[in-house]
Amino acid sequence: MIDNRYVICMKWGTKYGAEYVNRLYNMVKRHLTLDFQMVCLTDDSTGIDDNVKCYPIPALNLPDNIPERGWKKLTTFKPKLYDLKGTALFLDIDIVIIDNIDCFFTHQAQFDDSVMIIRDWKKPWRMVGNSSVYRFKVGQNTYPNLLSYFEQNFEKIRGEVRHEQAFLSNYLREHHHLEYWDSSWCVSFKYHCLQKIPMAYFVPPKKPIGAKIVIFHGEINPPDAIAGGGGKWYRHVLPSEWIKDAWR
Structure with missing residues (x-):
């Protein structure tokens, strides 16, 4: 049984420096009592703590001249993401952790293929997840067609939704399961x-x-x-x- 735990973040461009990744790693280390490996998908690993394993951000197969930046998180759902295999908790690098986060790994989802995510605060009736914090199975082919469907239907999708979290929420509700974290977390x-x-x-x-x-x-x-x-x-x-x- 695969029980590797990963905390994955992503950094690209110049808006956020390496200190954001390093502070995130320090916060996770202080507030997670379970064993974990910190991973950063990035276009520049300069200055990132050696305890954080860095990989290049996988490329998206999109039409030429289409900016990838708003959709990059979807690459975490590649059927094979480098050598990562286990349970992954994705965290945006600009969050702040203020209490123990063991529950984000120990919480039992209702279904094996569920992705746990934040429920949108402003318009909860839309059932769209906020992808600042989500948990999924990485490298286990649990969502084999998610990324390929997105790439093959990109023009249609970007005409329907504005960002990756809306597509992700819609796709998972239709093809897998989407569950939400406790609203207080x-x-x-x-x-x-x-x-x-x-x-x-x-x-x-x-x-x-x-x-x-x-x-x-x-x-x-x-x-x-x-x-x-x-x-x-x-x-x-x-x-x-x-x-x-x-x-x-």
């Missing part, structure tokens, strides 16, 4: 931590009780949350000391 910094105007000008963002991972999506990243600033006027951000303590 993964929270949005901008929806669940920021104070509303005008209190945001006087009270710093709150640390969510019971949460394990804070997701940063949109214009605010962890350094913005630590220093203050980075948000739109209706999302004023005061410095967050608890983010500073966690993001290291």
Whole structure:
């Protein structure tokens, strides 16, 4: 029985430096008591901690002149992803872990081919998963046609959805199973931590009780949350000391 555990992240371009990967590795190491191998799929491994195993990001077979960046995560579903074989937890590199995350590996899904994912906070009725945190079987041919279907039907798909997580959610619900994490485990910094105007000008963002991972999506990243600033006027951000303590 394959019981390898991987924590996989992805870094490309220049928006996020190696420190994001290294801080993520440090947070996982502090908050995961189970054995794991950290993996980074990247176009530049310079400066990444030696404890993180780096591989090139697999190429997508898309038409010429189509930017891959918005779809790259789908390559984690290659039937054979290098020598990885086991259970994988994908984490975006700009998340902040604030509590033990063993449950993301120990939680029992209802079906063997289920992908566990965050349920969208803003429009939960759409049943779209937020792919900042998802668990799947890697290198076991569990989803053999997912990537090939995407590549062969790309023009149709990009006319129907805006991003990879919408395609992934739709495909898995139709061909496999999509299940959602406990809603308290993964929270949005901008929806669940920021104070509303005008209190945001006087009270710093709150640390969510019971949460394990804070997701940063949109214009605010962890350094913005630590220093203050980075948000739109209706999302004023005061410095967050608890983010500073966690993001290291």
